Amino acid sequence: xxxxxxxxxxxxxxxKDLRLKVRNFIKKTFKEDKITPSPDAWVFSTNPSFxxxxxDQGWLGMSFPKKYGGHQKSMLERxxxxxxxxxxxxxxxxxxxxxxxxxxxxxxxxxxxxxKNIIPKITSGECFFAIGxxxxxxxxxxxxxxxxxxxxxxxxxxxxRKIWSTGAHLAHYMIVLARTTxxxxxxxxxxxxxxxxxxxxxxxxxxxxxxxxxxKHFNETVFDDVxxxxxxxxxxxxxxxxxxxxxxxxxxxxxxRFLSHFVLLDNFLNEFKSKMSEFSTLxxxxxxxxxxxxxxxSFSIASMIEKKHSPEIQAAFVKEAGNxxxxxxxxIIREMSNLIPIxxxxxxxxxxxxxATLKIPSNSLRGGTSEIMRGIxxxxxxxR
Amino acid sequence: MKEEIQFILDxxxxxxxxxxxxxxxxxxxxxHDTLIKEIRESHLTKIAVKEKLGGxxxxxxxxxxxxxxxxxYGVPIPFVETIICNxxxxxxxxxxxxDFISICYExxxxxxxxxxxxxxxxxxxxxxFTNKVMAKVRYNDDDYLIFFENKNSYLKQIHNFLAEPRYDxxxxxxxxxxxxxxPKEINFLNILANLKSIQATGAMEKVLQLCIDYxxxxxxxxxxxxxxxxxxxxxxxISLEIAxxxxxxxxxxxxxxxxxxxxxxxxxxxxxxxAKIRTGMASGKVIALxxxxxxxMGFTKEYDLSYFTKxxxxxxxxxxxxxxxxxxxxNYFLKQNKNLWEFLNH
Numbered sequence: 001x002x003x004x005x006x007x008x009x010x011x012x013x014x015x016k017d018l019r020l021k022v023r024n025f026i027k028k029t030f031k032e033d034k035i036t037p038s039p040d041a042w043v044f045s046t047n048p049s050f051x052x053x054x055x056d057q058g059w060l061g062m063s064f065p066k067k068y069g070g071h072q073k074s075m076l077e078r079x080x081x082x083x084x085x086x087x088x089x090x091x092x093x094x095x096x097x098x099x100x101x102x103x104x105x106x107x108x109x110x111x112x113x114x115x116k117n118i119i120p121k122i123t124s125g126e127c128f129f130a131i132g133x134x135x136x137x138x139x140x141x142x143x144x145x146x147x148x149x150x151x152x153x154x155x156x157x158x159x160x161r162k163i164w165s166t167g168a169h170l171a172h173y174m175i176v177l178a179r180t181t182x183x184x185x186x187x188x189x190x191x192x193x194x195x196x197x198x199x200x201x202x203x204x205x206x207x208x209x210x211x212x213x214x215x216k217h218f219n220e221t222v223f224d225d226v227x228x229x230x231x232x233x234x235x236x237x238x239x240x241x242x243x244x245x246x247x248x249x250x251x252x253x254x255x256x257r258f259l260s261h262f263v264l265l266d267n268f269l270n271e272f273k274s275k276m277s278e279f280s281t282l283x284x285x286x287x288x289x290x291x292x293x294x295x296x297x298s299f300s301i302a303s304m305i306e307k308k309h310s311p312e313i314q315a316a317f318v319k320e321a322g323n324x325x326x327x328x329x330x331x332i333i334r335e336m337s338n339l340i341p342i343x344x345x346x347x348x349x350x351x352x353x354x355x356a357t358l359k360i361p362s363n364s365l366r367g368g369t370s371e372i373m374r375g376i377x378x379x380x381x382x383x384r
Numbered sequence: 385m386k387e388e389i390q391f392i393l394d395x396x397x398x399x400x401x402x403x404x405x406x407x408x409x410x411x412x413x414x415x416h417d418t419l420i421k422e423i424r425e426s427h428l429t430k431i432a433v434k435e436k437l438g439g440x441x442x443x444x445x446x447x448x449x450x451x452x453x454x455x456x457y458g459v460p461i462p463f464v465e466t467i468i469c470n471x472x473x474x475x476x477x478x479x480x481x482x483d484f485i486s487i488c489y490e491x492x493x494x495x496x497x498x499x500x501x502x503x504x505x506x507x508x509x510x511x512x513f514t515n516k517v518m519a520k521v522r523y524n525d526d527d528y529l530i531f532f533e534n535k536n537s538y539l540k541q542i543h544n545f546l547a548e549p550r551y552d553x554x555x556x557x558x559x560x561x562x563x564x565x566x567p568k569e570i571n572f573l574n575i576l577a578n579l580k581s582i583q584a585t586g587a588m589e590k591v592l593q594l595c596i597d598y599x600x601x602x603x604x605x606x607x608x609x610x611x612x613x614x615x616x617x618x619x620x621x622i623s624l625e626i627a628x629x630x631x632x633x634x635x636x637x638x639x640x641x642x643x644x645x646x647x648x649x650x651x652x653x654x655x656x657x658x659a660k661i662r663t664g665m666a667s668g669k670v671i672a673l674x675x676x677x678x679x680x681m682g683f684t685k686e687y688d689l690s691y692f693t694k695x696x697x698x699x700x701x702x703x704x705x706x707x708x709x710x711x712x713x714x715n716y717f718l719k720q721n722k723n724l725w726e727f728l729n730h
Contacts, residue, residue: 007638280714288724375620
């Protein structure tokens with residue numbers, strides 16, 4: 001049963017050195033720029049100047065080809081950098097989507113012009129992307145999208161709405177999944193295409209949606225007769241579904257699915273390690289075992305992607321197991337604090353805890369809900 | 385080595401598939417003659433024995449897939465135990481036996497005198513099947529590995545708390561056939577705990593297969609159980625637990641060895657703990673969910689599932705429950721002067 005194989009990837013000395021280099025850079029930059037860590041920072045914490053600094057270090061678009069400004073590093077090196085950024089709660093939301101998935105989609109499916117124009121700006125940390133998949137009437141049922149791109153003499157005319165697009169208000173581009181032919185009943189996945197849409201074009205309106213934490217990180221984007229030139233098509237017309245499935249594997253398998261709240265755990269332990277009761281060692285042992293298993297899975301998937309495999313079910317495993325772990329983590333921290341009342345915590349720890357508790361419900365919704373992940377797994381096991 | 389182990393896996397799978405069914409699993413004292421004969425003839429139990437002693441010269445890491453496979457097939461005899469005992473014979477350049485052997489880890493009051501052993505050896509599996517025992521015992525402040533044949537000692541059948549047969553042996557002046565000081569660099573507990581974690585992943589994969597087969601064939605309300613979303617959810621969760629367990633085992637598979645004693649970073653102990661905890665946690669969920677999927681049928685003795693879920697329950701309790709290993713792992717972390725991220729990247 002090969003889908004359960006996650007071949008262990010040893011962290012080489014070079015990777016360990018890279019890890020330390022990134023860690024030291026983060027420490028130094030946090031101090032110089034007075035940055036404070038936050039949970040779920042890859043979604044909520046935006047700092048374009050920090051993104052630019054990462055670009056200067058060569059830590060964005062790491063795996064992209066050199067001729068487009070990339071660094072031709074392995075996915076494993078990229079994995080190490082992303083882990084270090086996540087555990088430090090660094091403000092990486094601005095560039096995260098561009099670096100994680102949009103850039104890779106352009107490298108894989110884009111025209112030469114698209115690659116030359118956009119990839120260098122992604123790698124320098126100056127070009128940000130938003131995801132244009134969900135719609136008001138198409139959440140988990142992605143194939144039912146209604147946003148339509150009609151072919152014109154010079155290109156396309158785009159009409160429709162996209163929703164829940166994190167960071168669209170700051171992004172330069174959105175990769176939009178749209179219908180290019182009407183949906184046919186017997187093949188819902190046909191007739192979809194991806195478009196590379198410059199969000200500054202006329203006819204685009206981006207409206208922030210306040211989430212339950214009071215922040216406006218996600219948006220509804222309205223496309224009203226938006227004129228797109230021919231080159232806006234990303235990849236092949238009608239192949240949008242196949243393309244989007246590959247993009248989702250990148251989106252779902254990374255360490256942000258289980259390290260988004262590590263900063264809370266780390267701060268909690270730094271403050272109270274000496275006060276851990278015997279009861280807490282049980283929780284700590286469980287956390288360590290679960291977390292290390294997830295890291296092995298995710299690191300192994302990075303290696304599969306590097307080898308051009310398509311780890312769809314494995315990505316679903318990481319996303320679902322990772323989200324479950326993070327939800328449990330908040331509860332375990334509550335348990336471990338049985339002898340350390342929250343009133344005695346430092347204000348910064350208290351704030352991290354409150355922030356994480358508020359944000360946690362979103363982790364099993366974004367990037368595909370738990371129900372969708374389980375559906376993918378069931379399908380791959382032949383149950384559907 | 386990869387090609388060799390693949391060949392051995394193919395041979396083993398043929399033997400297991402041909403000779404093991406649920407009837408044999410339920411009554412291992414009967415009906416297993418061909419299984420034993422074919423395992424003996426193929427020398428599978430000498431796989432981790434040096435070539436000069438008649439073995440295949442593999443190490444304990446190489447044979448992890450075979451251990452997993454034997455659990456997947458529910459091999460009802462001390463197959464894995466014998467492999468480990470023969471490995472120990474080989475460590476001391478001693479020729480292994482052709483017999484099946486059981487292993488003992490718990491003992492009290494052992495006395496070794498004039499090459500004879502007496503004392504209480506506890507909770508040994510498979511003594512209904514073999515009278516050969518290898519045990520790690522402590523005597524006069526030294527640890528010994530001994531091997532003997534039970535001829536006159538009082539054998540008391542007990543059960544582990546899951547009603548699985550185990551035996552206490554009141555050993556009385558049995559002749560020691562092999563005795564060596566236990567090597568300080570080898571960690572007996574870790575080897576045995578690792579075996580159980582590896583076996584658990586094999587058994588869980590079998591349980592998943594049983595679930596998929598059962599719910600694809602069984603119809604209720606006019607459609608296969610596999611078409612019900614709730615059932616799909618249960619099975620997805622089972623497979624997710626297996627995936628995570630497999631990841632915890634992959635660390636062992638990539639190690640140089642799974643037997644050496646602790647180094648300064650406790651790195652082998654940590655690997656063992658992580659695998660035992662993760663597979664133990666997974667076993668609990670897989671047992672509950674797989675029985676839920678199977679309904680009353682899974683609760684019968686006659687149907688395969690219970691054999692594997694009982695194994696899983698026993699194994700998660702053998703050589704330290706996941707709870708005990710959680711405690712050890714938590715303490716390793718607390719005792720080191722490192723923050724959690726440094727500890728995780730030691």
